[in-house]
Amino acid sequence: MAKTDGDLTFLVVGEPPMALAVAATRVRSILPAASFSGDALDLMPVLAGDAGEDGTHVLMLGQGADELALSVKGHLSLLTLEASAVLPLPPLLEQSSGMSHLLAPRGVPLMFVLDLARLARAKTSRGSSELCAAVTET
Amino acid sequence: MAAHLLPILLESSWYLIETGPVREVLGAEPWLPIPRARAELPGVVVWRGRAVPLIDVAHVLGVAGTSTPQRARTLIVSHDQGIAALPVDAAREVKSVPEARLVATPGELVPYATRELDEEGAVTPVIDLTRLLNDLHRVAGTDTDGEN
Numbered sequence: 120m121a122k123t124d125g126d127l128t129f130l131v132v133g134e135p136p137m138a139l140a141v142a143a144t145r146v147r148s149i150l151p152a153a154s155f156s157g158d159a160l161d162l163m164p165v166l167a168g169d170a171g172e173d174g175t176h177v178l179m180l181g182q183g184a185d186e187l188a189l190s191v192k193g194h195l196s197l198l199t200l201e202a203s204a205v206l207p208l209p210p211l212l213e214q215s216s217g218m219s220h221l222l223a224p225r226g227v228p229l230m231f232v233l234d235l236a237r238l239a240r241a242k243t244s245r246g247s248s249e250l251c252a253a254v255t256e257t
Numbered sequence: 258m259a260a261h262l263l264p265i266l267l268e269s270s271w272y273l274i275e276t277g278p279v280r281e282v283l284g285a286e287p288w289l290p291i292p293r294a295r296a297e298l299p300g301v302v303v304w305r306g307r308a309v310p311l312i313d314v315a316h317v318l319g320v321a322g323t324s325t326p327q328r329a330r331t332l333i334v335s336h337d338q339g340i341a342a343l344p345v346d347a348a349r350e351v352k353s354v355p356e357a358r359l360v361a362t363p364g365e366l367v368p369y370a371t372r373e374l375d376e377e378g379a380v381t382p383v384i385d386l387t388r389l390l391n392d393l394h395r396v397a398g399t400d401t402d403g404e405n
Contacts, residue, residue, distance in 0.1 A: 206303065212308065223303045227303065228287060228303055
């Protein structure tokens with residue numbers, strides 16, 4: 120299927136139903152975890168399963184001056200969906216999950232999109248060591 | 258004045274909820290678990306093109322097992338903060354009974370059950386769904402939002 124102007128592309132980490140997505144436009148680079156020495160938010164506890172042959176990576180995300188590094192494991196892939204399949208989460212879920220949207224092609228819930236704005240706010244206000252709580256707090 | 262009550266089955270117990278908030282009774286809906294979610298709010302379903310929180314009412318009432326199973330029916334309910342989906346094991350035909358037949362529950366042995374219906378000795382608690390949903394939003398800190 121050809122990509123159209125209304126389509127949105129995501130970088131997907133892991134395999135559904137435990138996969139997480141990040142808007143592809145926010146991804147600056149992807150590094151092997153072994154080659155990264157900075158401070159990264161560890162998302163691996165949120166991603167089920169082993170890294171397997173896909174290994175671990177650090178996603179360098181950013182827009183303007185904001186930059187965020189996410190440590191992830193598992194398969195990386197791209198997913199393009201129509202905008203109508205990208206559903207905003209209601210506040211009740213957004214608050215408790217650390218996710219911003221649900222990807223639901225053909226109306227079937229597939230995976231969540233990380234709330235990068237919330238992660239960036241947490242980074243600014245609390246320091247990187249507590250960033251994981253923004254995603255994993257229950 | 259009559260109360261219109263929907264009987265719902267959770268595990269092996271029947272409960273009643275007022276029909277006012279109930280928008281639809283669906284079959285088993287596919288839902289996506291939220292990583293590390295609170296037990297009472299384990300996931301999300303899609304209803305009419307929007308993401309809707311799945312509320313494990315069985316867990317809230319203290320009758321659920323350790324995990325949220327797929328249940329045969331899904332109630333779609335609306336409330337002040339928006340829409341929610343409640344998985345239940347079964348739902349029966351709506352009962353219309355005079356309000357006077359609903360009596361106050363002594364204490365609140367079943368969470369959110371402040372009234373009950375006694376039908377020839379068979380007592381069924383009436384769940385205050387509005388209070389239950391409002392409490393969930395208050396805990397989540399979203400009770401001032403106008404839209405779910």
